[in-house]
Amino acid sequence: MIKQRKNSNQPENLISRRNFLCSIAASAATFAIGTYCAKGDTNDAPKTSGIDFPLIDFHVHLEKEMTLEKAVQLSNKLGVKFGIAEHGGFRQIVDGDDTLKRYIESLEGHPFYKGMQAEGLDWMKCFSKDAVAQLDYVLSDALTFPEKDGRLIRLWTPKVKIEDKQDFMDRYVDFNVLVISSEPIDIIANPTFLPLSIADEYDTLWTEERMKKIIEAAVKHDVAIEINSRYNIPSSAFIRMAKSAGVKFSFGSNYHGENIGRLDYCLKIAKECGLTQKDMFMPKPYGMKPIQKRTFDS
Numbered sequence: 699m700i701k702q703r704k705n706s707n708q709p710e711n712l713i714s715r716r717n718f719l720c721s722i723a724a725s726a727a728t729f730a731i732g733t734y735c736a737k738g739d740t741n742d743a744p745k746t747s748g749i750d751f752p753l754i755d756f757h758v759h760l761e762k763e764m765t766l767e768k769a770v771q772l773s774n775k776l777g778v779k780f781g782i783a784e785h786g787g788f789r790q791i792v793d794g795d796d797t798l799k800r801y802i803e804s805l806e807g808h809p810f811y812k813g814m815q816a817e818g819l820d821w822m823k824c825f826s827k828d829a830v831a832q833l834d835y836v837l838s839d840a841l842t843f844p845e846k847d848g849r850l851i852r853l854w855t856p857k858v859k860i861e862d863k864q865d866f867m868d869r870y871v872d873f874n875v876l877v878i879s880s881e882p883i884d885i886i887a888n889p890t891f892l893p894l895s896i897a898d899e900y901d902t903l904w905t906e907e908r909m910k911k912i913i914e915a916a917v918k919h920d921v922a923i924e925i926n927s928r929y930n931i932p933s934s935a936f937i938r939m940a941k942s943a944g945v946k947f948s949f950g951s952n953y954h955g956e957n958i959g960r961l962d963y964c965l966k967i968a969k970e971c972g973l974t975q976k977d978m979f980m981p982k983p984y985g986m987k988p989i990q991k992r993t994f995d996s
C-alpha cells in the first residue's frame with residue numbers, strides 16, 4: 699500500500715496555496731515516463747506505458763519560469779497532454795468573467811485543455827454560467843477546511859495539528875461531500891489528502907465507510923476523482939472501490955514549474971487497479987458542463 703507522502707518539502711510561513719506550490723516546484727526530481735507517441739495528441743494512446751488511454755495531466759499550474767512555450771516543449775517531450783488549472787474564485791487570479799475570458803484567450807493556439815481550480819464554496823458567484831462553460835473543466839478540492847469556529851484551515855500546511863482524529867475525519871468527509879455536492883465541478887482534486895501530522899495513519903483513518911461516502915457523492919453528482927501524483931493519493935483500496943462504483947478518474951500532478959506532467963504514481967496505480975480508457979475522465983462538451991447541467995446556489 700502506498701501511503702500519502704509525508705516528506706513533501708512543505709515550507710513554513712505560508713500565505714497562500716499558490717506560494718506554497720511555487721516553492722514545491724523548486725524541488726525537481728528526475729522523471730522519465732517513457733517514450734510515447736502522444737505529442738499532445740489525445741487520440742494516440744501511449745505506446746510503452748502499458749495503458750490504453752492517452753496520458754493527460756489535468757492539474758497543471760503554470761508559473762513565470764514555465765511559460766506556455768516551455769510547457770508545450772515539455773508536454774511533447776513527456777508525451778503527456780496538459781490541462782492548465784488557473785486558480786479561480788473570489789480574490790483569485792481569475793475572479794470574474796473578464797479575467798476568465800482573458801485567461802482562456804491566453805491559452806488559445808496552444809495544445810492544452812483549459813481548466814480552472816476553483817477556490818471556495820462560492821466561486822460560482824464570480825462568474826456567469828456561460829463564461830465558465832467556455833472552460834474545458836473545473837476542478838476543486840476540500841483542502842481549505844472550515845473549523846468548528848469558522849476559521850479556514852489550510853490542510854496542506856505542515857503545522858496543522860489535529861486534536862481529535864476521528865472527529866476531524868468525520869467532519870472532513872462531510873466537507874468533501876459538501877464540495878462535491880454543492881460546487882458544479884468536473885473533478886475533485888487531491889482526494890483523501892491528510893494533514894502531515896496524521897498522514898502516517900492514512901490506511902486506518904480512511905475506513906471503508908468514509909471512503910464510501912465520498913465515492914457515493916462522486917457517483918451521484920458525476921464528479922471525477924483525481925489520482926494525484928504529488929501526494930500519491932488516493933490509495934489503491936479507494937480507487938478499486940470507486941472504480942467498481944463507476945467513478946471516472948483523472949490524472950493530476952498538481953505541480954508548478956518543471957515538474958508538471960510527472961504522473962508516475964498515477965500510471966503505477968492505474969495499472970495496478972486495472973484502469974482502462976472507459977474509467978477515465980474526459981472534458982464534457984459545451985451544453986453538458988456541470989455549470990450548465992447542475993443546480994447550485996448562485
Ligand SMILES: [Zn+2]
Binds near residue numbers: 759783815952
Ligand atoms: Zn492545484
